[in-house]
Amino acid sequence: MHELSLALQIREICERELEKQPESRLTALGVEVGAFSAVEVETLQFCLQIVMSERFDGVRCEVIRQPGTAACSSCGLEFEVTQAPFECPSCGALARGVSGGDSLQVSYIEVESER
Amino acid sequence: MSAERVTVKEKVLSANDQLAAETRARLQAEGVFAVNLISSPGSGKTTLLECTVDLMKPSLRLGVMAGDVQTRNDADRLIRHGIPVEAIETGGGCHLDARQVSRALTTFDLSNTDLLFIENVGNLVCPAGFDLGESVKVVLMSVTEGDDKPVKYPAAFKRAAALVLTKTDLVPHLQFSLERVLEYARSVNPDLAFFSTSSYTGDGLAEWTGWLAGQVAALKRS
Numbered sequence: 001m002h003e004l005s006l007a008l009q010i011r012e013i014c015e016r017e018l019e020k021q022p023e024s025r026l027t028a029l030g031v032e033v034g035a036f037s038a039v040e041v042e043t044l045q046f047c048l049q050i051v052m053s054e055r056f057d058g059v060r061c062e063v064i065r066q067p068g069t070a071a072c073s074s075c076g077l078e079f080e081v082t083q084a085p086f087e088c089p090s091c092g093a094l095a096r097g098v099s100g101g102d103s104l105q106v107s108y109i110e111v112e113s114e115r
Numbered sequence: 116m117s118a119e120r121v122t123v124k125e126k127v128l129s130a131n132d133q134l135a136a137e138t139r140a141r142l143q144a145e146g147v148f149a150v151n152l153i154s155s156p157g158s159g160k161t162t163l164l165e166c167t168v169d170l171m172k173p174s175l176r177l178g179v180m181a182g183d184v185q186t187r188n189d190a191d192r193l194i195r196h197g198i199p200v201e202a203i204e205t206g207g208g209c210h211l212d213a214r215q216v217s218r219a220l221t222t223f224d225l226s227n228t229d230l231l232f233i234e235n236v237g238n239l240v241c242p243a244g245f246d247l248g249e250s251v252k253v254v255l256m257s258v259t260e261g262d263d264k265p266v267k268y269p270a271a272f273k274r275a276a277a278l279v280l281t282k283t284d285l286v287p288h289l290q291f292s293l294e295r296v297l298e299y300a301r302s303v304n305p306d307l308a309f310f311s312t313s314s315y316t317g318d319g320l321a322e323w324t325g326w327l328a329g330q331v332a333a334l335k336r337s
Contacts, residue, residue: 036270037244096302105125108120
């Protein structure tokens, strides 16, 4: 619900990074979004494209989904999870807890310079 | 022309997290245990708080921050129970953030507070993503919301220390499985403490307030 304000904060982070290399032009950025970050990926992608294009013409916005990890309560198998319910792909039992998938960070930017 | 990829790895909410860390350090230094209460709208946060305050006020010094999109209605209800209350109106914001909590904190006498409740905006999605500097997050769900809530909104349940089921007096009128709630909740977070309560009948409130008192005592000992 607050993806637009997240997109604005992402743009600020990019702008701060660019200040370190004022001769460069931003061409792309990558944002890592965890499965349990409480962020709607498609909405963030939509908002990012709008707010980034306002300042950086033609910039490419990549949203990288980071899955979480679950352990099966029955057979103990560890498996990646992105969506509930968290059922074991091997035996079908529910997980006993999920971990990871909390990321919400600007992973990289790509810049071009005349040099 | 040269192109280059620069690794950034900066958290989007780093400004919020920084403020939250400062709040946490302040609360810790003053020996205040802070509970961030998260739930959907209408699950009974304010009513549970009213009952909790009445039960715990004789033995502990309490305070409440009441977050809402609009109105001071919840804060007004809680003030009547004779404890310090600060309303935070977000004016449309879907969650409380560390800046709002940090500002509201200045209105409390922390050296005379043992237990501070932060009633988040009614929303089971966004509040899960924002650290406020609390000691623990506690998630509430009422029995009318359906027993699959923990897997529909896993982020809140994953980060919570406890789950408080509310309005259990209504169970006879519903198709609701307590076993399924627990099974789903523990599939997300096996360490969740669990309380089954009714603010209407008072069922389960002693266990809930007992757990809170234990948390406060543990903090004072540390």
